[in-house]
Amino acid sequence: MKGIFPIDKFKQLQTPFYYYNTELLRETLALVRQEADKYNYHIHYAVKANANHKILTIIRENGLGADCVSGGEIKACLEAGFPAGKIVYAGVGKADWEINLGLDNNIFCFNVESAAELEVINELAGIKGKIAPIALRINPEVDAHTHAYITTGLKENKFGINLSQMNGIIDRFDTLKNVKLIGLHFHIGSQITDLTSFQALCSRVNEIQESMYRRQIIIPNLNFGGGLGIDYHHPNRQPIPDFKEYFAIFHKHVKLRPIQQVHFEPGRSIVGQCGSLITKVLYVKEGSYKKFAILDAGFTELIRPAFYQAYHKIENITSDGEIEKYDVVGPICESSDCFGKEIDLNKVHRGDLIALRSAGAYGEIMASRYNCRELPKAYYSDTL
Known part of the structure; x- marks a missing residue:
């Protein structure tokens, strides 16, 4: 495990920092394109997973479009060279300036999440004398069996249009002259490992x-x-998800009409495994019944464990000592600033480097300056 990191170079860098294996990212993207191209599927990378400029540039160079959920993400993609015609824009709270940004740049599609939003886009497009391309985001009522915070396809979620409302909203297009219905959009959740959830989605879409x-x-x-x-x-063990089986499910189970095109918006599955958060041990604190490894990274650099109670594999990459158990915590003045309890690590010493794996998605992009901390730098395997 330690062999995948250039440890001697790491020791010369200020911690904490994000480290990206760009070779793995390119390998992942090549496989995504290979499997998607079998069926002529269109791929829009979900920018919310990681908007690092170099990461975006590599993704754009591999021919993917972009899925954005804010005006800032649209700007980041345009700056990284994404064609506007490959950008889709979702989100329940699109501000007027964000809608106008999409209209001015002629993006491919607005994924609309409510009747009220549809009316506003029609009005703003009318002011500009444009026709806005629209996909309706429909809640398909499919349970993704994932964390409640990242389930999105149920009627109680804030996202999308409920099935019972769909026909009524479609009927509105007859009277709204500055929008054009070109798509239906579905998203049932994130971090889905039970692929039968996608089969259920296919059945509902049929x-x-x-x-x-x-x-x-x-x-x-x-x-x-x-x-x-x-x-x-x-x-x-599995640095690249099973895109072959994933796309094959949709090819097998979705009943398409001849003119229809299929789109996807993967994010975490593309960038998650290529990134790690590298941090240094400040102190080893021994309590009456447990040991704490206190790091110089906290939930300001990787919030998922505190926010979602999420698991990240933690490795001591500079020690070959005996395995001991530690609560691995950060320096933030909050009790929730804990990466894991009773974690097996090679014996920890002050100054050891710790890698928190699978941090390429929702690591750097969710970093904050809470406690007036500086945002970490990012380094890359092809330039370090």
């Missing part, structure tokens, strides 16, 4: 399509979002 076909409506684009999970427990 039902929706049949209902619309009876109304003589065929919508040209179907967007199935993202959600494919990664192996946080064994990042070395």
